[in-house]
Amino acid sequence: MGFISPLTYLCTMKVVAFLGSPRPNGNSEQMVRRVFGVLESNGIKTEMIRVGGKPLHGCLACMKCFETRNGQCANQTDDLNDYVEKMREADGIILASPTYFADVSAEMKALIDRTGMLTRSGGDFLRYKVGAAVISARRAGSTHAFDTINHLFLASQMIVPGSSYWNMGLGRLEGEVSEDEEGMDCMETLGMNMAWLLHRITE
Template identity: 45%
Template sequence: MTKVIAINGSPRREGNTALLIRHVLEELGNEGVDTEEVNLGGNVARGCTACMQCMENLDGHCVFDDDIVNACIDKMGEADGIILGSPVYFLDVTAEMKGLIDRAGFVSMVNRDLFRRKVGVPVTVMRRAGAISTLNTMMNFMAYSGMIVAGKPVTGVGHEVGSVQKDEEGIRRAHDTGKNMAWLLNALGNRS
């Protein structure tokens, strides 16, 4: 069965980013895609120290095993599709998401590109500004990892928890992107 992992980089587990991600997941579920959500919020996801141990060990993991990153790397490696979601924090992704991207990206690269040819979708929620740089950070990770981005990135507008639900265009885009992701996963089928 086709599987998509959605990683929410928001410290608010039930905030606007989670709500917007779930609209994408709803469409994937409607198309028979198995989905799973992982929350980085409340879990430490320290940044990369450039220790190069992952390059020496070549075991598909970061040498630091005291946080959620290695579990995320495993789930991302097993999935056919990856959704990364982050609210805008000072015009970019959250520190948790950046820690995941840096460490998972390096581990993937030195272990024969673990995430290549996986279908990716970035999701962000902003209050006023910063969506472009936040999406770019996640899309750059996807591009450098050899992933295929499915359609338009998902952007929502909201501040108070739940207010993204009033962003009709953002919700519509999330559903359209979920349909596009399901279609692309189906079109690609089993690939190596």
């Protein structure tokens, strides 16, 4: 499974992944599960949350988060504040999305926009957390979607580990990504690099 830290059994770190796909057991989820397998073998707890297909409103540009500066979105008609709390508690964050017209899904974009506003107005609570983007695609457009997620991470002062290639996998039908050997190997390496980085940060 790759990197195994001597601190494995003392670790209390956690990585939370948010899935922008509405498909249960879809290609994005299978890629994240490969990353999770490596993280868990290194003693890092994991949690997966599906936002795709669920009600998640875009940013209303009300700017109330800059008035309250409490890290909470004023729009409480959906679960965004619960998602943000999960991010606060985590040491690492994975945002995974299928490619929709050369970008992330609508729910993932809403999560990015609103979380970005909250961390900037709420004391930069994502600073120094480890962030990784995971993208599935039928054929193309994945690089743009990958950049969309990384823009949030970098603007939020997060630490972004690399892998053997960009974190992308090819597949249209459920399970097809498992046939993308290079893509799945990339997920394995991403898990190793995230585990290594998380352990180094806590040393």
